[in-house]
Amino acid sequence: MRRGSILRMVTIGVVAGVVTALVAVLVPWLPTSASEEMDRIEAVFWFTTVISIVIFALVTAVLVYMVVKFRASPDDESDGPPIHGHTGLEIAWTAFPAAIVTAIAIVSAVALSRNGDAGTNPVRVRVVAQQFAWKFEYPGAGVTSGRLVLPVGRSTELELGSVDVIHSFWVPEFGQKSDAVPGIKTRLVITPTRLGTFPVICTELCGLGHATMRTEVQVVQQKEFDAWLAEQKAGAGAGGALFVAQGCGACHALAAAGTDAQVGPSLDGVAKAAATAGLPVAEFVRESILEPDKVIAAGYSKGVMPGTFAGLPKDQLEALVAFVVGGKGS
């Protein structure tokens, strides 16, 4: 192999490497990190990306060089040199990839172990997933909420469970994800580093409303966090708080609760629906909570709303019914 060929191949490789490196750097591939865990994931991501760019550039260089250099004319019936192998080369391209992936494995294992460490004094939150809503319980404070609020700069340990099928909790800006599985508890550590509001997304296909199983996480200062907890605790048990805590607002629009979701029928028109069904409004709302499939609004399907709300304690059910009925604007 002459020096000229090596030079040409290196040139192609460098061009390919620079182009892919530009694609890697100029395109924002990851969401802006909002947690210590995402920072570590980013570090592993870039470590792997640098290696990938080198490998990709190498393969491209050799491939493009050969396609140009060794192209035979269609009527060329000669054969190439009968090279059957080269033990040294074969050992090299067995050993080098093994070394590279070992390095990636070590970096990943270190990041993984640190990403699972919640420290000594984490905020503890129980996450209860159900079709198609999230519920967050703060056992220390006795608060339940339909949205997640976390203090900045402090580790949170989530304990996830599901009451029906498998769901998966993901906040892209936090980088952390875990399935919520019926029958077992899973855990996840998040240490927010940035104030703001981020989406909570269900990433495991969980049924007809899967695409709409969203809520928000708000990262606030510790002081605001404490105030929020106290405020929630004071309002707990009231219909409005239940409406949020039970996740009703994830699917239903209700002006009084400030929700505008469109998975299920809007509750602002519940009086009209009750009249169509020929029932008093309160009775209609109660029946729809206990047996969601009994009356289905036009344009919606059976089986989307879970029947699990039938398990609500009687007083909570009545508070919720009163809130929905009152919230219709009458």
Added chain:
Amino acid sequence: MTTDTGHVTHEGPAPARGLRRVTAPGFLRAAWMAPLFFGIGLGLVVFFRRLAGWDPVFDWTIIVAVGALTTAPFGFLGGIGVFDYWLRYVSGAPTRPEDHSSHGARRWQDYFRVNTDHKVIGVQYLVTTFAFFIIGGLLAMFFRAELARPGLQYMDSQTYNGLVSAHAVLMIFLFIIPAFAGLANFVVPLMLGAPDMAFPRLNALSFWLLPIAGIMFISSFLAPGGAFAAGWTGYPSLASGAPLGQTIFNLGVQWAGASSILTALNFLVTIITMRAPGMTFWRMPLLVWANFTTSLLVVIATPFIAGSQFFVLFDRVLHTNFFNPSEGGYVLGYQHIFWFYSHPAVYIMMLPGFGIVSEVIAVFSRKPIFGYRLMALSLMGILVLGFSVWAHHMFVAGMAPWLRVPMMVSTLLIAVPTGIKIFSWLATMWEGRLHFNTPMLFALGFISMFVLGGLSGIYLGSVPIDIHASDTYFIVAHIHYVLFGGSVLTIFAGIYYWFPKMTGRMYNERLGKVHFWLTFVSFNLTFFPMHWLGLRGMPRRVSDYADRFGDLNLVITISSFALGASTVVFFYNIITSWARGPIAVSNPWRSMTLEWQVSSPPPIFNFDEIPQVVGGPYEYGVPGARHAVMSGGAAGALQETHP
């Protein structure tokens, strides 16, 4: 040339006339036997429910599972005639082991009946699987249309989830896996110097099981409650409580799986026992090695998906509680069993493609395979490692945390044998005489796309990155780089490469190249942006998504339509060339392997005399080297042979 060696019957079955047509094996008999067996299944259910006093006696969820999905297919198989010989044998009727009456194709009608010729079965497989490829592709274009804009436009969530699930299931179980089985069916016995597969009647049965599974999957769209919609992975608890369509999935997988297992057993016995004299394991073409390894994977792994679907079926129909947590069931148990098959299944869908690419690159580079033995051993390495990585699909599933790091290490180590293959292909091309015919273009397209798919696999193998990227569009991008950029491109390479051998005609080279470039460009435009979507926050399997992803999804949808359109060029080329392409010589690519040393298409019994193998299959450029000797001349010595 004659195929009559004097002591066997070579004539096809005489066409039955009059009333006998109703009882002769064929579609007419299948048309009444399938309903009859459905009736038997229905009768069994009703009888036992009556006996046990269960209400209702006519429970259609059970009747469908037993009558429509279990007994009726047996009626169809019996009607079409796959069991005739065996039934005659067990009932003591006279049979002759060397009865070849159903072997070979002399008329086009012979492709539409039970045929024991591996070449006919290979073509039957390929035509059937490409029909399902079209259907699976159309399903994808339907849901891509829905995804062109955020919000729901054309369909409800049930339809969307059903389309996504059925697209994956058809492409995996009815296209990629059986298309490779079809190619191997045609080529492997020829490459070994064998007259047919070891068990030709079993081979026919394997093929006819396949359309049963495909028709079930498609017909599930007509089921009350819609098609199976829990994804191709069918996880409980969602699958446990899903409507009737899920039962169709549970049982459809059994028919496709049985087809796979029987074919794999057949390949194993064929490769072990039917090699021509002198064809040692280390003289076998890498395509044969690849199918040997694949068949081992199929035989070991496929029973696990069968088991996983039976467990779900029992939970649904028999009220067992394997995956019901409230009765002590373990939800993650399903995922462990399912992925113990479905990860090796990725290699079932990849290794035959490796074999095809090895054949194509050696022939179109005019050079021996670089490091032939290491190439064969790396297949074995992938086989062994492939069984130790299943739980990397479950890094976020809540499984035992200690299992993550060992599974990550074994997953990343698979990069070593796959890397060996990539580097060896490149070294094979080095200083070769490269001819860029369509098969070679697809092989090179495969290498570049598979490198990208392999690299994104490294990201997903790393647990911290996987935790972020799992269940997002990054996974969708990765799987399509591996299964389309990998498997499907190699299937196209194989189809173009062996098209002259299968049909006796040449395809149109210019259209082949147009097909390649259209596919290559539109494939990348469709799937590369998905990496970004996933990492930025778009989960997979959603009918609706955040508005900020709208524009890129529109680009993807348009590209996916272009990708769909590119296959029109392929089908046009294949159909017109098959009908009236130029006649192919026996060895248009000047290849050394045995399938090219016989006429195109090959004689009904492949070889007029059994070849004597005397050397390796890729001795290009070695003066005087031969792969095999036949009395008609030195096979594989590269002389131009005309039909």
